[in-house]
Amino acid sequence: MANPYQPQGDKTDYLMSVLCVIKVLDVLTLPLTAIVGIFWVKKYQLPMMGEGFSAKINAKKILQVLLLAVSGAALGLCAIMGENVLSMSAQIENNTMIGLSVMQSNLTLPLQILFIAVSSLVSEFAFRRCLYGEWRKYGILPSIIGSGVITMLLSNLGEWSGMLMLGLFAAMVYEVTRCLVMTTIFHFFFLFSQLMMVAYGQQMDARNLLLFAVAALAVSVVILLIALNLSTNFTETCEKIKVQQQNHVRHPYVFRASFNFFMVILILFQTTPYWSGLILG
16 A cells, blocks of 8 residues: 655655745745745646635634734744844844844835735745645644744744744644635734834833743734634644654655755854854954
8 A cells, every 4th residue: 555645756845945045045035936836836736825715704714814813913022022032142232122034124114014915925825835735745743843944944043933933833824724815814913013013112121021922922822723723624633643643654855855955054054144253253
């Protein structure tokens, strides 16, 4: 009997490689990422918005959207507060709240909101709809972990903790809902809450920031679980993960040599300013 988790070729390796190169080069990142994603779904005739997308609107779906928005916003606040605590611990002087590199300081606030909306949609389309959508066929839990790791490594070093959580949580949202709209909403409000914090937030000492960060994380996790539980396949997904772990299902893509190679390259690339500074004094 054939192994249902055996990879059918190396196509996912190529997709991951191209997306990594685009993100690292940081040249026309959003349009190129969108083009690659559209090419992928067209080539393999995949549903553009995900298998779980439906245009039908009901009270449960509206509630789920609102809960995902609140959960994403809370996680974004947790991330930016945690990053500022780390910057204080490293004795980095800064009179304003540190924000994500996705923020465009040269744009007006409405244009920044539009930018993070487009960025959220394109990122989720490429890395959750396309890349995670392929990975999940070979094991759910390792794919969620892989999604978190690659999201983290494709961000700046100071953002790693927050982007790791974003990648993990967004993958969970996509796994349960199978809907690009849901995971984009989560991602958008993650960035939107940080934008508001940077624009209007007040400076706090490290202790208060840490307390608020922990509280925000707890709120995000609880509300996310409530939101996901509104999906009909939430219980089924949990059972599937349990069965896969009991059967010791290994992910043949996430832990392949190609994945590990790119992870090493990304780690070296993203940490260059840190270790080169230590070497050069």
